[in-house]
Amino acid sequence: xTRYSRRTLLKAGAAFAGVSAIGSPAIxxxxxxxxxxxxxxxxxGFLGAIGSYAQLGVKMAAEEINASGGIMGKxxxxxxxxxxxxxxxxxxxxxxxxxxxxxxxxxxxxxxSSLTIMQVAERNKKVFFSTGARSDxxxxxxxxxxxxxxxxxxxxxxxxxxxxxxxxxxxxxxKFVTLTADYIFGHDLLKAAKAFFSAxxxxxxxxxxxxxxxxxxxxxLLKVRQAKPDVVCCNLAGNQVTNLVKQYAxxxxxxxxxxxxxxxxxxxxxxxGNLSGxxxxxxxxxxxxxxxxxxxxxxxxxxxxxxxxxxxxxxxxLKMIAQAITETKxxxxxxxxxxxxxxxxFDIMKGRKGYFRSWDHQLVQExxxxxxxxxGEMKDKWDMLVLGNAVPAAGAELExxxxxxxxNPCNMKA
Amino acid sequence: MQFGFLLExxxxxxxxxxxxxxxxxxxxxxxxxxxxxxxxHGAFYALGAYVSVEITKYLGFGSAxxxxxxxxxxxxxxxxxxxxxxxxxxxxxxxxxVTFGLAMVTEQAIRIIWGAPPISAAIPxxxxxxxxxxxxxxxxYRLLILAVVAAVLLGVWLLLHKTSFxxxxxxxxxxxxxxxALGIRLQPYMTAIVMLGVGMAALGGAFFAPITIVHPAxxxxxxxxxxxxxxxxxxxxxxxxxxxxxxxxxxxxxTIHFAPAAGEASIYVLMFLVLMMRPxxxxxxxxxxxx
Numbered sequence: 001x002t003r004y005s006r007r008t009l010l011k012a013g014a015a016f017a018g019v020s021a022i023g024s025p026a027i028x029x030x031x032x033x034x035x036x037x038x039x040x041x042x043x044x045g046f047l048g049a050i051g052s053y054a055q056l057g058v059k060m061a062a063e064e065i066n067a068s069g070g071i072m073g074k075x076x077x078x079x080x081x082x083x084x085x086x087x088x089x090x091x092x093x094x095x096x097x098x099x100x101x102x103x104x105x106x107x108x109x110x111x112x113s114s115l116t117i118m119q120v121a122e123r124n125k126k127v128f129f130s131t132g133a134r135s136d137x138x139x140x141x142x143x144x145x146x147x148x149x150x151x152x153x154x155x156x157x158x159x160x161x162x163x164x165x166x167x168x169x170x171x172x173x174x175k176f177v178t179l180t181a182d183y184i185f186g187h188d189l190l191k192a193a194k195a196f197f198s199a200x201x202x203x204x205x206x207x208x209x210x211x212x213x214x215x216x217x218x219x220x221l222l223k224v225r226q227a228k229p230d231v232v233c234c235n236l237a238g239n240q241v242t243n244l245v246k247q248y249a250x251x252x253x254x255x256x257x258x259x260x261x262x263x264x265x266x267x268x269x270x271x272x273g274n275l276s277g278x279x280x281x282x283x284x285x286x287x288x289x290x291x292x293x294x295x296x297x298x299x300x301x302x303x304x305x306x307x308x309x310x311x312x313x314x315x316x317x318l319k320m321i322a323q324a325i326t327e328t329k330x331x332x333x334x335x336x337x338x339x340x341x342x343x344x345x346f347d348i349m350k351g352r353k354g355y356f357r358s359w360d361h362q363l364v365q366e367x368x369x370x371x372x373x374x375x376g377e378m379k380d381k382w383d384m385l386v387l388g389n390a391v392p393a394a395g396a397e398l399e400x401x402x403x404x405x406x407x408n409p410c411n412m413k414a
Numbered sequence: 415m416q417f418g419f420l421l422e423x424x425x426x427x428x429x430x431x432x433x434x435x436x437x438x439x440x441x442x443x444x445x446x447x448x449x450x451x452x453x454x455h456g457a458f459y460a461l462g463a464y465v466s467v468e469i470t471k472y473l474g475f476g477s478a479x480x481x482x483x484x485x486x487x488x489x490x491x492x493x494x495x496x497x498x499x500x501x502x503x504x505x506x507x508x509x510x511x512v513t514f515g516l517a518m519v520t521e522q523a524i525r526i527i528w529g530a531p532p533i534s535a536a537i538p539x540x541x542x543x544x545x546x547x548x549x550x551x552x553x554x555y556r557l558l559i560l561a562v563v564a565a566v567l568l569g570v571w572l573l574l575h576k577t578s579f580x581x582x583x584x585x586x587x588x589x590x591x592x593x594x595a596l597g598i599r600l601q602p603y604m605t606a607i608v609m610l611g612v613g614m615a616a617l618g619g620a621f622f623a624p625i626t627i628v629h630p631a632x633x634x635x636x637x638x639x640x641x642x643x644x645x646x647x648x649x650x651x652x653x654x655x656x657x658x659x660x661x662x663x664x665x666x667x668x669t670i671h672f673a674p675a676a677g678e679a680s681i682y683v684l685m686f687l688v689l690m691m692r693p694x695x696x697x698x699x700x701x702x703x704x705x
Contacts, residue, residue: 043530044631048530048629048631049530049531049532049627049629052529052530052531053531182675208674209674209675210674211675211677211678213635213678214677214678215626215627215635216430216626218426218429218430218553218556218667219423219426219427219666219667219670219671219677220670220674222419222422222423222426222551222667222671223419223670223671225551226419239532239627239629242532242627243625243626243627246536246624246625246626246627247625247626249536249537249542250537250542250553250555250556250624250625251543251544251551251553252542252543252544252554253544265531268531268534269531269532269533269534269627269628269629270534270536271534271535271536271624272534272536273536273539274536305529305531308531381534
């Protein structure tokens with residue numbers, strides 16, 4: 001017997017003893033006829049508005065799955081809570097796994113909170129689907145084997161909008177000022193934006209990092225005017241975007257405002273006539289395909305308003321999780337990871353199917369640029385966006401807009 | 415060149431300060447008269463915003479700005495009559511708890527009535543855009559806010575200093591027992607002051623709804639700044655609050671101009687510095703109710 005295997009044996013023995021001593025209640029719970037799943041999204045703070053849509057989406061998915069007999073005959077026990085901030089998010093994630101017996105976790109919009117939950121997932125060897133976080137770093141240098149990423153990363157958003165802007169002649173030789181959210185997501189997005197500007201012959205003449213709790217942007221807007229850019233670029237998040245766009249319209253600057261990040265929930269909160277420019281989105285409720293339309297109809301009927309992109313992403317993620325558990329007949333992390341790493345294709349209510357890339361666990365899917373409908377053409381207050389053509393264009397490989405292996409420093413430990 | 419932009423930031427800061435003033439002055443008045451630290455003040459601000467958006471839909475922005483503060487001020491009467499009145503002579507901790515509870519109940523009520531996602535509001539077309547004075551820039555809408563704040567400020571000052579109502583209120587602040595001995599019931603005056611304070615908070619909400627996000631937690635956001643202003647100015651001091659509000663607005667604007675990262679922290683640093691030098695705030699004289 002080699003020394004190595006003896007140590008492994010000892011470890012296994014200790015682990016077994018530990019589990020039988022303190023962990024037995026958890027095992028008993030796990031054998032109950034319910035599958036416990038932990039869900040965290042921010043319901044307070046600057047991402048709370050879109051988080052509330054996310055929670056509606058996940059509730060609907062769980063109810064549908066349970067109504068149709070659950071997963072392998074077991075009902076889903078969904079624990080959905082407010083993640084609040086990165087520290088609380090990781091504490092709650094830990095508690096959901098340790099005390100509440102969650103077999104896996106999903107959710108989150110804040111990249112900062114998502115990062116802390118990813119660390120909890122890795123430590124506890126439980127799968128975590130990060131649904132709404134967009135920082136490149138999460139699927140790049142911070143990636144780990146237990147974490148999957150459903151939303152499009154920052155680089156894709158920059159590519160989706162950038163392509164549309166280039167077609168309008170708004171990039172080459174132009175002077176940009178960026179306003180950026182001051183946390184991991186914003187820093188990451190600014191990095192992607194800078195790479196895009198320098199690759200496309202545009203200059204960045206000013207960048208402002210803005211704390212997430214800022215609600216009055218007027219001092220920043222005065223600085224923007226001082227810089228006199230050709231284009232103003234918004235790299236903010238959540239409530240910040242809504243506030244900026246409203247106040248940008250208030251001051252009425254002549255410089256066009258575009259942005260590399262927007263959630264439709266934030267756009268709906270802006271009020272008539274405030275938003276203009278070109279922005280990216282991952283999904284929109286007017287997408288023309290049968291699955292999407294059926295979902296939108298069911299959601300609107302249930303909640304009296306159309307689903308926002310975070311409602312959609314929580315909904316499809318729980319459906320994918322349910323499918324994975326059903327087909328693998330297991331809630332074990334290894335089995336689930338193997339299932340997704342086969343690059344199984346999923347119908348995610350878009351023109352093309354999506355799949356999780358095996359080496360960085362990114363859900364590869366279409367993205368869309370959009371512009372704003374002129375006043376008077378809107379059917380209702382939710383009907384304010386005109387989707388552009390899907391990116392990448394039909395016929396091109398989906399992966400062409402995602403960072404390549406050389407660009408994305410993801411190195412998962414086995 | 416640099417000076418011009420700096421002046422722009424100063425003026426913009428003054429306008430923002432004027433807006434903080436609407437909320438902080440009411441807070442300060444209610445404290446002075448009743449000795450109540452009203453943690454529900456932010457909730458009335460949020461209600462003002464929501465009600466004004468609702469009214470705008472049917473009667474337009476102009477009516478909303480007038481009717482929303484009145485509607486919320488009427489709620490303020492109920493607030494004073496059924497809740498605050500019980501706590502004037504009680505331990506301040508009790509009124510802190512009860513108004514904090516009320517703030518949470520109101521936020522939840524807003525969530526139930528209007529939903530958790532923010533609702534949208536827009537500036538009327540006439541007030542969009544900037545006004546230029548040479549190279550000097552102003553937001554047209556904020557000019558409107560400034561004008562209204564100045565009018566309200568003047569009105570409140572006149573009310574407190576030039577009317578018999580004001581004389582009783584000020585006497586009530588200084589010597590409640592003496593006023594009572596003269597046979598004047600302070601109760602109706604307190605109702606009026608609470609109504610006034612709550613109405614001003616609602617006016618602030620109504621004015622900011624078109625340029626900031628209208629969501630259930632907006633009251634909790636504003637209350638912190640309002641307290642900072644009141645503490646810097648000195649509890650219970652009219653001009654202290656005015657001075658502090660302007661100072662907070664200007665300091666924030668200038669900090670963002672030169673050191674953006676410190677922008678939000680600047681007002682807390684300012685509070686710290688002021689309290690180090692004047693523990694009772696810039697113009698605060700006494701904190702009798704707590705002593």
